[in-house]
Amino acid sequence: MGGAGPPTAGRRDDGTCKGIGARHPAQAAMTKQPTLTLNDGNVIPQFGLGVWQVPNSRAAQVVSHAISTGYRLIDTAAIYENESGTGSGIAQKSVPREELFITTKLWNSEHRDAPRAFLDSLNRLKLDYLDLYLIHWPKPRQNAYAEAWKALVKLKAEGLVKSVGVSNFTVPHLKRIIDETGVVPSVNQIELHPRFQQNELVAFHAEHGIVTESWSPLGQGTLFDDTYLKQLASKYGKTVAQVVIRWHLDRGFVVIPKSVRPARIDENFGVFDFELDKEDIAEISSLDSSDGRIGPNPDTADF
Ligand SMILES: NC(=O)c1ccc[n+]([C@@H]2O[C@H](COP(=O)([O-])OP(=O)(O)OC[C@H]3O[C@@H](n4cnc5c(N)ncnc54)[C@H](OP(=O)(O)O)[C@@H]3O)[C@@H](O)[C@H]2O)c1
Numbered sequence: 086m087g088g089a090g091p092p093t094a095g096r097r098d099d100g101t102c103k104g105i106g107a108r109h110p111a112q113a114a115m116t117k118q119p120t121l122t123l124n125d126g127n128v129i130p131q132f133g134l135g136v137w138q139v140p141n142s143r144a145a146q147v148v149s150h151a152i153s154t155g156y157r158l159i160d161t162a163a164i165y166e167n168e169s170g171t172g173s174g175i176a177q178k179s180v181p182r183e184e185l186f187i188t189t190k191l192w193n194s195e196h197r198d199a200p201r202a203f204l205d206s207l208n209r210l211k212l213d214y215l216d217l218y219l220i221h222w223p224k225p226r227q228n229a230y231a232e233a234w235k236a237l238v239k240l241k242a243e244g245l246v247k248s249v250g251v252s253n254f255t256v257p258h259l260k261r262i263i264d265e266t267g268v269v270p271s272v273n274q275i276e277l278h279p280r281f282q283q284n285e286l287v288a289f290h291a292e293h294g295i296v297t298e299s300w301s302p303l304g305q306g307t308l309f310d311d312t313y314l315k316q317l318a319s320k321y322g323k324t325v326a327q328v329v330i331r332w333h334l335d336r337g338f339v340v341i342p343k344s345v346r347p348a349r350i351d352e353n354f355g356v357f358d359f360e361l362d363k364e365d366i367a368e369i370s371s372l373d374s375s376d377g378r379i380g381p382n383p384d385t386a387d388f
Pocket residue numbers: 134135136137138160161221252253274275299300301302303304305306309326327341342343344345346349352353380
């Protein structure tokens with residue numbers, strides 16, 4: 086299981102123009118949402134809803150609205166304290182379970198107790214399996230992330246989670262867990278937006294068949310005043326959020342914008358009827374900045 090993965094891992098597979106091969110059932114059900122094939126053969130929708138900072142009391146409503154809109158991937162975490170509301174939102178909808186792709190994450194204090202933490206999350210989500218379980222942060226000072234990775238690999242072998250991966254891992258963290266287990270994570274979820282693109286890490290992912298998932302893909306709302314992005318939005322007849330989400334899709338990343346507002350949840354979904362010109366993708370990519378990081382640095386984060 087896992088292993089280095091076939092060379093096709095992470096290939097684009099949107100069923101519309103560039104892809105061939107497996108399709109996520111959600112596509113057949115409703116829209117031309119692109120998917121990627123992970124290095125373990127499972128298929129991940131390339132677009133979904135992030136629910137960090139969604140209060141548990143609103144999570145059911147937000148998640149069920151997103152699923153009605155057509156979202157099929159939901160990204161939560163134990164530390165978000167909204168797994169139970171997220172699970173209620175999923176349960177409210179009659180979409181077949183196999184059409185959904187549910188991700189949650191192991192919190193830092195649980196690196197040495199991953200199997201129990203996993204079952205707690207599964208119970209709160211009211212699910213009998215998970216699509217993707219991630220180690221949320223490496224927290225290197227604790228020096229337990231390799232042990233946690235071994236536990237996740239075992240959980241996958243036991244069948245309660247389909248795919249396993251990591252989040253906020255740098256190249257040295259990735260090399261260590263690959264060296265110690267021979268199992269390459271299917272996904273690394275990292276801070277990634279036009280002003281902070283982590284190109285070296287993304288290149289390492291591509292080399293090793295790891296799918297890049299962008300967190301804070303809209304820069305937590307900090308990109309909306311950018312003059313160039315506003316010009317591009319008017320060129321395509323789209324909003325800045327839609328242009329930025331499309332850039333993530335066109336770069337081959339999984340993208341999980343968060344909103345609690347139904348109108349924005351719908352707006353962010355309006356990205357499957359256009360593609361950016363090559364020059365515009367390159368121009369957005371040129372907004373990258375070495376000091377563009379918004380969130381914590383994984384090497385030093387110690388929470
Ligand atoms: N693994 C990690 O360590 C990690 C860290 C951070 C985030 N994440 C994941 O990534 C997801 C997304 O990241 P994020 O929540 O930090 O930031 P984000 O998605 O980049 O931005 C969310 C912010 O943008 C606003 N927004 C969303 N759509 C908009 C639109 N169309 N127009 C104007 N404003 C809009 C939201 O406000 P409203 O809600 O008020 O609409 C919210 O303030 C999270 O929810 C979480 O699942 C993971």
